[in-house]
Amino acid sequence: MKALFSDGSVREEEDALHVLRHTTSHVLAQAVKRLYPETKLAIGPAIADGFYYDVDREGGFTDADLEKIEEEMRKIVKENLKVETFTLPRAEAIKLMEEKKEDYKVQLIKDLPEDAAISFYKQGEFTDLCAGPHVLYTKQCKAFKLTSLAGAYWRGDEHNKMLTRIYGTVFENKEDLDKYLAMLEEAKKRDHRRLGKELGIFMFSEEGPGFPFFLPNGMTLKNTLLNYWRGIHFPEGYKEISTPLILNKHLWEMSGHWDHYKDNMYTTTIDDEPYCIKPMNCPGSTIVFASESRSYRDLPLRLGEFGIVHRHERSGTLHGLFRVRCFTQDDSHIYVTPDQIEQEITNVVRIIDRVYRQFGFKYHVELSTRPKDSMGSDEDWENATNGLIHALGTIGLPYTVNEGDGAFYGPKIDFHLEDSIGRTWQCGTIQLDFQMPQRFNLEYVGADGEKHHPVMIHRVVFGSVERFMGILIEHYAGKFPVWLAPVQVKVLSVSEKSREYAAKVTSRLMAAGIRVENDARDEKIGYKIREAQLQRVPYMLVIGEKESEEGTSVAVRSRDRGDLGSCTTEEFISTVLRQNAERQD
RNA sequence: GCCGCUGUGGCUAAGGGGUAUAGCGACGCCUUGGUAAGGCGUAGGUCGAGGGUUCAAUUCCCUCCAGCGGCUCCA
Numbered sequence: 241m242k243a244l245f246s247d248g249s250v251r252e253e254e255d256a257l258h259v260l261r262h263t264t265s266h267v268l269a270q271a272v273k274r275l276y277p278e279t280k281l282a283i284g285p286a287i288a289d290g291f292y293y294d295v296d297r298e299g300g301f302t303d304a305d306l307e308k309i310e311e312e313m314r315k316i317v318k319e320n321l322k323v324e325t326f327t328l329p330r331a332e333a334i335k336l337m338e339e340k341k342e343d344y345k346v347q348l349i350k351d352l353p354e355d356a357a358i359s360f361y362k363q364g365e366f367t368d369l370c371a372g373p374h375v376l377y378t379k380q381c382k383a384f385k386l387t388s389l390a391g392a393y394w395r396g397d398e399h400n401k402m403l404t405r406i407y408g409t410v411f412e413n414k415e416d417l418d419k420y421l422a423m424l425e426e427a428k429k430r431d432h433r434r435l436g437k438e439l440g441i442f443m444f445s446e447e448g449p450g451f452p453f454f455l456p457n458g459m460t461l462k463n464t465l466l467n468y469w470r471g472i473h474f475p476e477g478y479k480e481i482s483t484p485l486i487l488n489k490h491l492w493e494m495s496g497h498w499d500h501y502k503d504n505m506y507t508t509t510i511d512d513e514p515y516c517i518k519p520m521n522c523p524g525s526t527i528v529f530a531s532e533s534r535s536y537r538d539l540p541l542r543l544g545e546f547g548i549v550h551r552h553e554r555s556g557t558l559h560g561l562f563r564v565r566c567f568t569q570d571d572s573h574i575y576v577t578p579d580q581i582e583q584e585i586t587n588v589v590r591i592i593d594r595v596y597r598q599f600g601f602k603y604h605v606e607l608s609t610r611p612k613d614s615m616g617s618d619e620d621w622e623n624a625t626n627g628l629i630h631a632l633g634t635i636g637l638p639y640t641v642n643e644g645d646g647a648f649y650g651p652k653i654d655f656h657l658e659d660s661i662g663r664t665w666q667c668g669t670i671q672l673d674f675q676m677p678q679r680f681n682l683e684y685v686g687a688d689g690e691k692h693h694p695v696m697i698h699r700v701v702f703g704s705v706e707r708f709m710g711i712l713i714e715h716y717a718g719k720f721p722v723w724l725a726p727v728q729v730k731v732l733s734v735s736e737k738s739r740e741y742a743a744k745v746t747s748r749l750m751a752a753g754i755r756v757e758n759d760a761r762d763e764k765i766g767y768k769i770r771e772a773q774l775q776r777v778p779y780m781l782v783i784g785e786k787e788s789e790e791g792t793s794v795a796v797r798s799r800d801r802g803d804l805g806s807c808t809t810e811e812f813i814s815t816v817l818r819q820n821a822e823r824q825d
Numbered sequence: 826g827c828c829g830c831u832g833u834g835g836c837u838a839a840g841g842g843g844u845a846u847a848g849c850g851a852c853g854c855c856u857u858g859g860u861a862a863g864g865c866g867u868a869g870g871u872c873g874a875g876g877g878u879u880c881a882a883u884u885c886c887c888u889c890c891a892g893c894g895g896c897u898c899c900a
Contacts, residue, residue, distance in 0.1 A: 388830090390829065
């Protein structure tokens, strides 16, 4: 697509959508200024699937305003204004924006380098500070739609004023826009919050905002995942422990949590003593480590725990199973000698990759470095961070750096997974920690007969089992593979005459260890199939008079492939058991 | 927590100053039906909670709670 660059030249620009979106954000700002001239403009960039503009107006905006703005934007598009650009020296640029009373723009210019020439873009009566590039005429922005209204802090800092952010999207033509909107509709159908309810996996109650309830199907899914986890980890030398939910407050003071994490911690009192409900499992694990003397021969010591943690998250941040106040971490704390760090991190990365591959997940990796609020010496942090960088380099894993997002006790490697609409959520993480072993005075006896502090690796693969389940639900759109399906087989009797044999088949499958349910209701077979299908049960066994009389066979219907014809019950059982054992999709 | 929106039987929704509708589901009866909804009937709601305005509030106003989309924060 041809684009107008800030040097005044018109050249081809690869990322057509980006340019188009950026220009449409200007069209949005222009419409807002026409309708509400007192509004001050902040920033208006193109983003992954659209654009936004942050604006500041006394009283804000409502959904009704959005419609008016959209209408005005349509006019601007129709006027087909020519987009022009010009540059000004800094002082004049500031003067221009001051005249227009665009306080935020003035601030933006003042933050640019002293000697920079400041570029502007102009369409009709509207002029905006902008680096460009832009499309050539406003008519190109016709396939747009404003999508939502939100608050956003000036410069992303919650101490600053909250502005109104207007979100929209635009495509090169109406078909693409409609396709995108239809895709969003489709994605809504796989939303884990909706499917979680429909499939009887989990629920929430007003009595406990952010605290999920797991229903029978959800517990089956969760336990299946945990057993899969055990099957992966035990052969890798992990041992499983369990530590208390509630521990004395002084432990949390010692670990540093009270200093650095207390805003997220729930507390209680027992016998007049203050206690904390654990937000992390590490202090409990250190108590286990310290409970007996350890030798270098015991290391790496890999202590795993399905730890239930409670964290106070701000009410506006809760989001289905993705962001809760109580969740299960598939946690492990690995105690190593300094020269075991790299090998052990490599092992963990391999496990995480193996697990994510099992589910066919795409993921990306981030290295999170020292946050502002942290503890420990500069030297420790540097060593730990370099250790992670070195390990990542050795493995050859591509990653981006997430500055200042580490844990308060150490840097970390984060693994992010995508949900159904492309938002990413941190799941796996590997954290390198020199602090806890010092704070809790953890020691092992080295080959030299001296005592040494071990290094602690905190790591999770699923991350939060709850969040992981949410991702899984959306990934499969509820159609779990046989090995994960809460109900693997549904037996459907055609009529009363086949009830007895259906019950027999059900018990035979149950005895074989298959998760099976028998639908013996007085309903037509089509109705029962519809229901089982909506519940995404992988296999349905249709049991009618034919099967009852024959006595050894079943008619198999697959959720994905429809009627498969009949086979013997034993054949069917071995098929399901094999798919279950091999974890086939 | 902040900004905007939403909150009606188990679920999905309609309605709107004169105390409520429908579909699905549940239950009962009839039907015994072979691969995605058989028929008839019955029950079920202090319209999120608390205040206010009004002769009268589920409807208008305020506060709170919860949910949704974002921001900030994070597994």
